[in-house]
Amino acid sequence: MYVRIASGLALAAGLALCAQAEAAPQYGSHGGYGGGDTIRCESDGGRQRYCQADTRGGVRLSRQLSNSSCVQGSSWGYDRRGVWVSQGCRADFEIGRGGRGGSGWGQSGAGWGDRGGGQVLSCDSNKERLNRCNASVRRGARLVRQNSNSPCIEGQSWGWDRNGVWVSNGCRGQFRID
CATH class of the missing domain: 2.60.120 (Jelly Rolls)
Incomplete structure (x- = not known):
């Protein structure tokens, strides 16, 4: 009986630690x-x-x-x-x-804006279509603000190359170009 109680307490303590780790940033x-x-x-x-x-x-x-x-x-x-x-x-x-x-x-409106450390470009996928927004990209692009309910996931619904940013699947957002 004591073994069962000890096992139960150990399990409860382990679950509590997992919950804390899950909640911690x-x-x-x-x-x-x-x-x-x-x-x-x-x-x-x-x-x-x-x-x-x-x-x-x-x-x-x-x-x-x-x-x-x-x-x-x-x-x-x-x-x-x-x-x-x-x-x-x-x-x-x-x-x-x-x-x-x-x-x-990066909370600018549509188009370009200078926000220090790069420029911000708005790029929208309308009607789930692929859209390319041309820009000169040297070091990379990062999502600054998502403006759509559709997810903007790098490599899936948005990406970049040296010639700009592309978006698809309804992703609409603002991207910092470096």
């Missing part, structure tokens, strides 16, 4: 933009997850990892305490530095 270098720390925050099973971080310098989605859409204000967002995700959104987020306020980056 993962800091590190996940292909971020270089201005601050990058955290990974994941909504598993469609549940809302909150990842604590110092967001005073702003937050931007740097890489979507899920097939579920990550749309700011709908399936992800942030406040001064951290980043939240829901509805299956899993992504890497860059946490900015230097007191830029909470406005984030």
Whole structure:
């Protein structure tokens, strides 16, 4: 009987540790933009997850990892305490530095904008069609802001080469060109 109780307690403790690890943001270098720390925050099973971080310098989605859409204000967002995700959104987020306020980056309208460290290009896949947005790309392109409900997943619904950015499958977004 004591063995069963001890086994049950060990199992409960192990599950509690797994739940804590699942909820904790993962800091590190996940292909971020270089201005601050990058955290990974994941909504598993469609549940809302909150990842604590110092967001005073702003937050931007740097890489979507899920097939579920990550749309700011709908399936992800942030406040001064951290980043939240829901509805299956899993992504890497860059946490900015230097007191830029909470406005984030790259929130321009359509077309080009100079946002420091590169230019921002809006590129839209309308009616699920492939679209190419021409630009001179030297070092790369990164999704700055997703404007669609359809997921923008690098290598699947968007990508880049030296001649610009391509989007498909309804991905609409703003891309930083370096």
